Amino acid sequence: MHTPDPVLPSAANGEPAVLALRDLETVVKLRSGVVRAVDGVSLTVRPGETVGLVGESGSGKTMTGMSIVQLLPPGGAIVGGEVRFAGRDLVGATPDELRRVRGGEIGVIFQDPMTSLDPTMSIGRQVGEVWRLHRGGSRADALARAEEMLGRVGLPNPRQRLQSYPHQLSGGLRQRVMIAMALVCRPKLVIADEPTTALDVTIQAQILDLLEELKGELDIAVLLITHDMGVVANHTDRVAVMYAGKIVEEAATAELFRRPRHRYSQALLESIPRLTQDRSRRLYAIGGLPPDLSRPLSGCRFAARCRFAQEDCASAEPPLAGDATHRFACLHPAPEEEAQVGVAGTATSLGLAETADLVACEELTKEFPLGRGLVPGRKSLTVHAVSGVTLSIRAGETFGLVGESGCGKTTLGQMLVGLETPTAGRIVYDGVDLAAGSRSDRARRQRELQLMFQDPYSSLDPRMKVGAIIAEPLTAQRRGGRSERQARVLELLDQVGLPSSAMDRYPHEFSGGQRQRIGLARSLALHPKLIVADEPVSALDVSIRSQILNLMRDLQRSHGLTYLIISHDLSVVRYLADRIGVMYLGCLVETGTGEDIYERPAHPYTAALLASLPDPDADRPSGAGAGEAAIGGELPSAVDPPSGCRFRTRCPRAEGICAEVQPQYTPLGGEHRVACHFPLQAAHSAPAPAGERTD
Structure with missing residues (x-):
């Protein structure tokens, strides 16, 4: 029996749906069984x-999206x-x-351009x-x-770009x-599958704003x-929440978030x-993991992970019920008067203690020569x-480093742990200049400064089992015998919440x-003092991200760790970091709590x-810096950065x-410093706290 198409508010003034999925079922046949990837999904999308x-x-x-255009993986079928x-x-x-519909009437924006x-x-040629x-038409017309x-989607110099190849464009331009x-064919429907996942927050905002503009225009x-x-x-305008192949809630966006x-x-x-x-x-x-969709399921599919589950949740599958504007499949839903998701308190400072510097970078510089290439005289x-x-x-402490891709965050982190050698400047670790230190100082750095990779x-x-992977730093540093290393691996697995059986898996x-x-x-194996975490949850x-963030905080307290968190996710850095540095095109432009x-960004x-x-709070304006316009344009090339202030080519105040003149660092009071000729904030009127640093 088909689920009736609900009458839901839209921007289409009651127009018939462009797309209507009714009880859609899609399976993928594997050697190990049949996965019911989409199980009875009903959904509508209207013009505009x-x-x-x-x-x-x-x-x-x-x-679900690929079922619409039938671009399914091997073994997949509706x-x-x-x-x-x-x-x-x-x-x-x-x-x-289907070939006439794909691209002509239904456009698809894939996750990885x-x-x-x-x-x-x-x-x-591709467009x-x-x-x-x-x-139809000639090649010249095309x-x-x-x-x-290309001009309408904001590609700079579209005529010149016609002859470019994908590898010559940045991620934002490829998107x-x-x-x-x-x-290009003015389709009636666009399926955008994670269109901004791999992009910086600034480019993401540009792409999403562009989609909004073109949606209204076309x-x-x-x-x-x-x-x-x-x-x-x-x-x-509306949101449908999926879990284990089914839609479990559907409502207007503001309604669902409230x-x-x-x-x-x-x-x-x-x-x-x-x-x-x-x-x-x-x-x-x-907690837990989503259910295995290749096995028969009964009851509510979320029951095993739900803190509010009751006895009947395990046996009775809840229908998608509710009124015409808000449907949900839950036997024990959040009461309407209590359902609003609030923020867990307000932002508070953890109280920075005046402790000694563990590591300090002084005028740190890294340059990579590209050579002359194939052009004579170049x-x-x-x-x-x-x-x-x-x-x-x-x-x-936890120091957060934020900025767009290509700003130098990862290179700086790699210099700290010794994967890159500075071109100029110096790194002082625990009072020792690492470039001038002894062999024992360098060996100590290898033990006590560790890197947590992005991917x-x-x-x-x-090809290595997990036990050998975690033990590898101990083996390389000749720490303990075989039995001692095994005991250390088991201890570490327990600390990060993995079973001992993980040792023997790949x-x-x-x-x-x-x-x-x-x-x-692995990064904890040698009892480090500093961990450089490069995009640790990107x-x-x-749901998994919150588990890892909680774990990192717990381990910091239990092990006395210091973190350098490198991320483009400003919400993650806000939660983890005591102090934050903002980088742009190789330069540090602002630091503070x-x-x-x-x-009060300066x-x-x-x-x-x-x-x-x-901003996930639908009733708030987007971003804490909403008073300023979102950044436009592309990041300039690090091969030929702008003179003076490197941000000036994209700055509305330049x-x-x-x-x-390159702006120098100006103290604004407390921990706050900025390198800008025309900062948004003036120096604080309150006197700086005792012991304030001026480097």
């Missing part, structure tokens, strides 16, 4: 409306239900009919090819249409090309698939670190990755969150970063002096 589809990895979001698009059912469509674009074809396939569309390909319906609740809050009724939706929202989060309180973490090129950075990290899968040897047998725990255990679902940076770049931040 953006519907968000959210949930953890494996919930069925992407499989086995039930309807996909009604513009009045016709696509489930029974022939391959020729680099793997979705043909590396052997120019940008102009123009979509036009020729669906609209190129003209491609140039027009604009993907959008141009999806929209009257396009959008199905936005994402795990980012902030993106959903700011850029959708009053989530399903306990899974409520848990997702509580797991998000907010800018106003009380840092002294633990994040809520959803002068040597140099990448200016880090330029004169001075900062200190105190024992026991735990690619940084773990797939990295591919673990989930992303578990692999991140393995990477953390690849994780919101969390309250300094997030409540550098225009910092304010623009905050203005670009998606004047002549900004091009001529």
Whole structure:
């Protein structure tokens, strides 16, 4: 029996749905069994409306989107239900009919543009090819249409870019090309599958604003698939929450964020670190893992992980009920008057103690020579990755480093742990200049300064078992005998919340969150004092992310650790960090406490970063820096950075002096400092605390 199409509010003034899924069922046949990836999904999208589809990895979001256009993986098939698009059912469509719909009437923006674009074809040819396939015409007409569309999506110099190849463009520009390909034929529906996951917050804001603008201009319906609740809050009209192949809640966006009724939706929202989060309180973490969809399931699929589950949840499957504007499948929903998800307190300072510096960077510089290339007479090129950075990290604190990709954050972290050698400047660790130190000083650095890599899968040897991976630093440093190393590995597995049986398994047998725990255990093996954590949770679902963040805080307290957290996720840094540094194109432009940076940003770049931040609180303006406009344009090349202030080419406050003179660090009071000729904040009137540092 088909679920009736609910009458839901939309921006379409009651127009018929462009897309209507009715009891859609999609399976994927594997050697080990049949996975019911999409199990009875009903959903509508109307003209001019953006519907968000959210949930953890494996919930069925992407499989639902790909079922619409039948771009399913090997073994995948629709086995039930309807996909009604513009009045016709696509489930029974022939391959020729589907080819006419894909690209022509339904555009798809894939998650990773680099793997979705043909590396052997120019940008102009790829965009123009979509036009020729669906609209006909000459190659010249297709190129003209491609140039027009590339200009409309904000690609700089579209005529020159027609001959460029994907590898010659930045991530943000490649995503604009993907959008141009999806929209070049003016489709009725666009399926955007995690369109901004791999992008910086500034580029993400540009892409999402662009989609909003083009949606209104072309009257396009959008199905936005994402795990980012902030993106959903700011850029959708309605939200459908998926769990284990089913939609468990559906409502207008503002309604769902104010009053989530399903306990899974409520848990997702509580797991998000907010800018106003009380840092002294633990994040809520959803325990356990989603169910195995290849096995028969009974009752509520979320019951095993739900803190509110009761006896009947294990036996009775809840229907998708409620009124026409808010539906949810929960036997014991959050009471309407209590369902609003509030922030767990307000942001508080943990009280920075005046402790000694554990590590200090003084005028630290790193340059990478590129050579002359193949052009005769061409002068040597140099990448200016880090330029004169001075900062200190105190024992026991967490220092956060934020900025766009390419700003030098990771290079600075690699210099601290010895993976890169500074071109100039020095690093002082525990009072010792590492460049001038003895062999024993360098060996001590290798033990006590450790790196937690961004991608735990690619940084773990797939041919080694987990026990050997964690023990490898102990073996390399000749610490203890075989039995002692094994005991240390078991101790570390217990500390990061993994069973002892993990020792005998390989990295591919673990989930992303578990692999991140393995990477953390390895970094702890030698009892380090400082851990440089490079994007430690960027690849994780919101529910797993909160588990890892809580674990890092717990281990910091129990081991007396000092952290340098490198991230483009400003909410994560706000929750973890005592002090924060903002980097732009190799330079440190602002430092301060969390309250300094997030409540009273002084550098225009910092304010623009905050203005670009998606805010999961739907009734608040986006970003703590909402008074400033979100940053525009692309990051300049580190090969030829702008003179003077490097941010001046994108800064709305820039004047002549900004091009001529590099701004020096100015103390604003307390921990707050800024390098800007025209800061947004003046020096604090209150006197600086005793012992204030001036370096």
